[in-house]
Every structure is written in structure tokens, then in C-alpha cells.
Amino acid sequence: MSEQLESQKRTKFEPRVARAVDYVKDRWFPVNPELLELIQDQIKNDAYDGDFPRFVSDVRGDAALFTYALRGVANMLAEEGESIPSALNTLEIFEWAGKERLEQVLMQAGNGPGRHQIQDADELQTRRFHEMVTSVTTVEELSSTYGIDPEIASSSALLRQLGLALIAWNYPGIYEEAVCTLQKGENLNVKLTKKLGFSPFVLAIKVFEEAGVSREMCLRMGMIDEDFETYMAQTGYTEGVSEIVEVCRVGEALARAAQGDLYPDAAEDWESAKGVIEKRLGEGGVSRIFERVQDVVSSYVTAMPELMEYAVPEEILGYMKTYEEKELKEGNPYLALASPNVARKLHGVYADIKGLHVDQSVLRALVHEVIPEAGFSGGCAYTPDPGAMILVPQLDFGTLELRVARPVDYSIVLSEADMVAIAFQSEDPVVHYKMSPEGKVITAIAGCLGHMRKVGVLYLEIPDTISDFIGDQKIIHFKAIRHAFTDALMLS
Numbered sequence: 001m002s003e004q005l006e007s008q009k010r011t012k013f014e015p016r017v018a019r020a021v022d023y024v025k026d027r028w029f030p031v032n033p034e035l036l037e038l039i040q041d042q043i044k045n046d047a048y049d050g051d052f053p054r055f056v057s058d059v060r061g062d063a064a065l066f067t068y069a070l071r072g073v074a075n076m077l078a079e080e081g082e083s084i085p086s087a088l089n090t091l092e093i094f095e096w097a098g099k100e101r102l103e104q105v106l107m108q109a110g111n112g113p114g115r116h117q118i119q120d121a122d123e124l125q126t127r128r129f130h131e132m133v134t135s136v137t138t139v140e141e142l143s144s145t146y147g148i149d150p151e152i153a154s155s156s157a158l159l160r161q162l163g164l165a166l167i168a169w170n171y172p173g174i175y176e177e178a179v180c181t182l183q184k185g186e187n188l189n190v191k192l193t194k195k196l197g198f199s200p201f202v203l204a205i206k207v208f209e210e211a212g213v214s215r216e217m218c219l220r221m222g223m224i225d226e227d228f229e230t231y232m233a234q235t236g237y238t239e240g241v242s243e244i245v246e247v248c249r250v251g252e253a254l255a256r257a258a259q260g261d262l263y264p265d266a267a268e269d270w271e272s273a274k275g276v277i278e279k280r281l282g283e284g285g286v287s288r289i290f291e292r293v294q295d296v297v298s299s300y301v302t303a304m305p306e307l308m309e310y311a312v313p314e315e316i317l318g319y320m321k322t323y324e325e326k327e328l329k330e331g332n333p334y335l336a337l338a339s340p341n342v343a344r345k346l347h348g349v350y351a352d353i354k355g356l357h358v359d360q361s362v363l364r365a366l367v368h369e370v371i372p373e374a375g376f377s378g379g380c381a382y383t384p385d386p387g388a389m390i391l392v393p394q395l396d397f398g399t400l401e402l403r404v405a406r407p408v409d410y411s412i413v414l415s416e417a418d419m420v421a422i423a424f425q426s427e428d429p430v431v432h433y434k435m436s437p438e439g440k441v442i443t444a445i446a447g448c449l450g451h452m453r454k455v456g457v458l459y460l461e462i463p464d465t466i467s468d469f470i471g472d473q474k475i476i477h478f479k480a481i482r483h484a485f486t487d488a489l490m491l492s
Helices: 003-024 033-044 052-059 063-079 090-097 099-108 123-146 150-170 172-180 188-196 200-210 215-220 226-235 241-257 266-281 285-298 305-310 314-331 340-352 360-373 419-424 472-488
Strands: 378-385 390-398 430-435 441-449 456-463
Touching (some): 003 150, 003 200, 033 052, 052 099, 063 090, 063 150, 123 285, 150 172, 150 200, 150 241, 172 188, 340 472, 360 390, 360 472, 390 419, 441 472
Antiparallel strands (some): 378 390, 441 456
16 A cells, blocks of 8 residues: 555545544543552552552453553653653553553552443444453453464454444444444455444544554554554564454454354354364363353442353354364264164264363263163262372263272282272273172273373273173273263363
8 A cells, every 4th residue: 555545545544543532532431430449549558569560450341441541641740741652552652651650540540441331332332342241351362372472462362452442432323223234255354444434443433543643653552453554564664463454364363253143154253263273272262262252241240240241152152063063073083883772862962062161961861871771880080189199980870890990000000000090100091800698700992081181080890790801882882971071071
């Protein structure tokens, strides 16, 4: 994009953007009042003396407060004739401005900057807030895998959300119309640009430009959309920015996927975000992110209780059930070899694995339906305590006739050692045939839990009339159940 074209573009947008900046800068969007009160109390009690990083970290705990404070200290510096060096990132701006200026901005905020109260949020504003939390949390979790400081990356994620938040709160009718009429293949930012005459990114950039933050700095902080990528590349403002934009887009895709009824392309967003997250964080990455989202959301429960409805969105559960159930079942190679009755019950178990947490009802189905159907009378699941080098019984079920569920030492495994300890060190299931105290022949099978690493042992017993033979079908069923246990317990 040539400088002339860029200049024409800015001139075209300038009047509308200027009016919008004047309109939103004093109205802003609402903060968490409990957090603001806590920070103001800490300031009054000099609790941040000698701990400026904690001060900034607390401010970052709320998107509205963080962006308001950043604009406030920039304004203060501009009024004092101080030019903010373009090379600074968001956190360095606070450090450069100093603790006193930040304290002054926050104390001047009173009960909250702007004219909005968080408890007055409508549904779309609440959901916009959830998108912001999800996006920022995702970026925090992923940033280190991109070689980016998590605080800098998450600050950029917040700033990229600023324009949408300001529009949602200050142009709610336009925002609602744009969201509710989205069609497949349409982009919300593009649709709002057509309706307003400027994009959410441009609005956010102009808000900070007016406060004395250079456009170059805004771009380097990730406040960029497709319209500015060519401009950024031609002017050399690319170092480190592409990684920030990339990780932020992953977070934004997951946030849209979490609001599947609003975004027609949510399924595609889910697939793309999930692919990146699992590649970088492992199979439990998405679950970990939403556990953190729940933690953040819980701090708003008093001011915005409706937010909890979206803490773990049903849309995400639906996608995870659709995609992860298929992946989990396809990952269990013994399902296709199991008897029809056992296979049917295992398919039912996989249909109920949600992927976000260990579901006790899934474990109950395994223990009370699948295992008896496969002919096993009882068993126990063990997990290791590496410090004590023992296997600890975590779940025993049915009737155990050959053993009592107690800890098993695996520090030294000899040929005569407990079969559970031997199984923990073995790649293949261990099979023993023994006589119970009542004189019945019992077959015991123990095998290691975990797909990529050993995370426990599953032990099962079979009342068997043939003491020197165990059919291949029983081994197949044991392996299928062991695999399902690992999946249900969300073990790797």
C-alpha cells in the first residue's frame, strides 16, 4: 500500500473516526468494580510500594481498566510534553510513566471510568466480554510457545479487543445488527467497518494516537487487521509483530468457536484453533484454557453473574463431543475387535466423554456397565506416587477376590513381585491364574494406563473355569477397556 493511498484512506475515515473517538473516550466500557476498589484500597495503603510489577499485573486483571489506564498515563505524559518512545511495549509504557502517574489515573477513575455499569450489560455485551476473556487467556497459554513474553502477548490481545468492546457498549444497536445478521464467510470486523465507516482496529488505534501513542507503537502491539498488513510490511514495522498477530488470531478463533450460535463459521474456527492449540500445548490444551477462563470469569460473578452461563460454552462442548469423540474412538484400536455388546457399551462411554474434565458418570458407566458386560467381576485403578515409589489405589469396584485394594511398592520389581508393580513396568498386560480363598479359579489381568507415558495401572479379575487358558477375546476386551479408562481419566 503506497503512502499516498494510506493518506487518502486516513483522510476518508478521519471525520467519522474523530467523532467516534470523542464519543467513546469518555464513555469507555465498564470495569470490574470489585477489582477497581481493591486496587484503589491498595494504593491508599501504599501496598504497591516496592512492588510495581504486581501493581501493573493487578491492573491487567481487567480489560477496561488496563486499556483506560494505558490511555490515561499516555494522556498525562502528552500533557506534560513527554513523548513516549516508539520502541516501548505496553508494560514498558507503565514503567516509563512511573507508579505515581498510574496511581493518579486510577484514583481519578472514581467508581469506574466512563458512563457504563457492568451490571447493566445486555446479552451481546456479556458475550463480547466472554470472547475477550477467552481470547486473552488463550494467548497467555500459547505465547511462550511462540517465544513471546506472556504479559506482552496478553496485553496485545486485550488491545486488539478494545475496538470491538467500545463499539459493543457505545454503539449497541449497530453492534447487535452486525452480529445478528452475520452470514457464513462474513467477518464481524469487516461488517462493522461497512456500517460505521471505520474498523474496530482503526477506532482503537485513533483512541491511543490521540493520547500520544504513535501508530507505529499501536501496530507493534498487534492492533492490526488485514487492511494494514501491507502498510506494516512496507514501512518496516514487522519485527515480532507477525508472531503476536498470529497467536492473537488463534485466541480470537477459539473465542468465536465458543459462541457458535453467533458465528456461522464457528465450526471452522474450532477446528483451526484446536489444531494449533493441541500442536503447541498437547491434547489437554483446550481443556486447560477453559479451566483458566472459568477462573477469570468467577472473579466477575458478583458484578456480572450472567457471564457464568458462558464459562464453559455448550457450543464448545458440542464441538468437542463431535470431533473429540470421533478422535478418541478412532484412537482406540481394540473397539473394532470387541464383541458387539461390549463395543456398543464402549461407544456409549465415548459419546459421554466431554473432554473438559473427568466425568464421574463416564467412570461409573465403565465400571458398572462395560466391565461386567466383558465378563470381569471386579478391579482397581492405581496411580503412582513417584516420591514414595508406590502405586496408590484410586478406584476399586466390583468384587475383588485375589487382593485387597492397598498401595503397591514398585521400587524394586522382581519376578515374584506383585503383578500390579510388574504391569507398571511392562508394555504388555500381565496375566496370572490363582485360586481364591473360596477355592474358585480366578484370572487376573493388570496393564499399564497411559498412551504416551505410564500414568497408572488397571487391574481386573475374571472368574474363570479354565485355569490354564484365557481367550484372546478377554485380552482384547481388557485392552479396549484400559484404553477407554485412559481416555475417560484424560490421561496422556
